[in-house]
Amino acid sequence: MTLALARYAARRRLRGAVVVAGGLSVLTLLMVSLYPDVAANVDLDAYTESLPPAFQAAFGIETLGTVEGFLATELYAFGWVLLLGVYFAYTAAGVVARDVETGRMDLLLSLPMGRRRLLAEATLSLLVPLVAVNALVPVVVYASVAWIGESIAVTDLVVVHLASVPYLLATAAVGVGASVVADRAAVAQRAAAGVVFGLYLVESVVADTDLEALGALSPTHYYDPTAILVRGTHDPGGAVVLLAATAVVWTASSVYFTRRDVN
Known part of the structure; x- marks a missing residue:
């Protein structure tokens, strides 16, 4: 029974992970292939400077005139x-939530494992898409950038993907929290997606305003691809905050799940 549930759930996520990684790879190829024509016909630095400072701050735009800045933004x-x-x-x-809605949770709870372990193994299956996108896409980025005659620092490319792991884990924790509260998968999914998108909007809107401190509530506040790719800087403290937040939210979700009535 060691990690049997995690392995089963991971296999079920494999196809979706391939689709997501493939879709992002296609998006990468599209963006990189567009860059030479855009850079040749548009003064991207002048265009960047013409954008309102609030807009630049909200979307982390520092420059579009380099392939690193273009990829960081687009x-x-x-x-x-x-x-x-x-x-x-x-x-x-x-x-x-999906297993509760379908009645499958009754079968799972009859297995010789506690609820916390059940939740942990189900959560572990999310590593499949996490690994897939961060293993395939950086290779596509590097190869496609080299194909158009440009270059990108391998170290920065690796770091921008490694730094995304705590961020994606934090957003997944939001989903887990919604999943243990709701009895219907659709409700939990809409709520989780809405929270993450809403926090993204909050962090974008309050940038460079008197309410900027509110942006610290959003996971996006602690992951800055532009800083890594354009300036070559990374804030390890942000990753620590995201991992700590993930642990807190997941633990709270686990405690709630062990006490709730799922019938």
Whole structure:
């Protein structure tokens, strides 16, 4: 029975993980292939400077005139921070709620394992898409950038993906929290996706305002692809905060799940 549930759930997530990793790889190829034409016909630095400072701060835009800055804005700020963040929250929201809704949870609870272990193994299956996207996409990024005659620092590329792991785990924890509270998967998934997207909007809207401190409530506050790819800097403290938040939310979810009536 060692990790049997985790292995079973992981196999079920394999196809979805391949689809997501493949989709992001296609998006990467599209963005990189567009860059030479855009850079040749548009003064991207002038365009960046023409944007309102609040808009630049909200979306982490420092420069579009380099392939690193272009990818940080067009691929990572959108594909990783928003799309993947919402995806992991949405996916994680089904780990408990779907089984409760279908009645499968009664069978799972009859197995010789506690509820906390059941939740832990179900959560572990989320590592499949997490590993898939962070293993495939950086290879595609590096190869496609080299294909158009540009270059990108391997170290920065590796770091931007490693740093995304705590961020994606934090968004997944939001989904797990919604999953143990709701009795219907659709409700949990909409709630989790809405929370992550809402926090993203809050952090974007309050940037460079008197309410900027509220942005610290959002996981996006602690993951900055632009800083890594453009400036080559990374804040390890942000990763620690995200991992700590993940642990707190998951533990609270586990405690609630062990005490709730799932019938």
